[in-house]
Amino acid sequence: ADQIINGTAFQNITDLTFAVSINTDYAFKFYIVFRSATTTTGFRFAINGPAGAVCDYFMTYQTVANSTTVGVATWLQGHWIVYDTMTALTATITLGVDLVCIIEGRIKVGGTGGTLAARVASELANDNLVVQEGSWGTWF
Secondary structure (H helix, E strand, O other): OOEEEOOOOOEEEEEEEEEEOOOOEEEEEEEEEEEEOOOOEEEEEEEEOOOOOEEEEEEEEEOOOOOOOOOOOOEEEEEEOOOOOOOOEEEEEOEOOOEEEEEEEEEEOOOOOEEEEEEEEEOOOOOOEEEOOOOEEEEO
């Protein structure tokens, strides 16, 4: 189902989490479709996992709406090696426009297992983001 994200603190995205076992390596990919539900606002995405794990992941995300005009959709990409580190994108998302964030990478779990989770936060408190039904994740 759609999930409402409200607030500036990172929140796990329901059903975009998976258990990770000690001393095991994983690759993962999340395809997240989202929109602003209440106003124009920015966003930030990340992953979170167990303490002591080594992770690296790329995030590719849209900053403007899709268009059939060549060169109009803007995508940015970043590489992170620490959980919950993306700063808020302060460019505004137009109300009700679907955008995509793709997170892919790996995690090398050490002696502490737990859960790997895709996460999201709004730029502004009380400005809702909606992670839409049909967003998905896979891992191996």
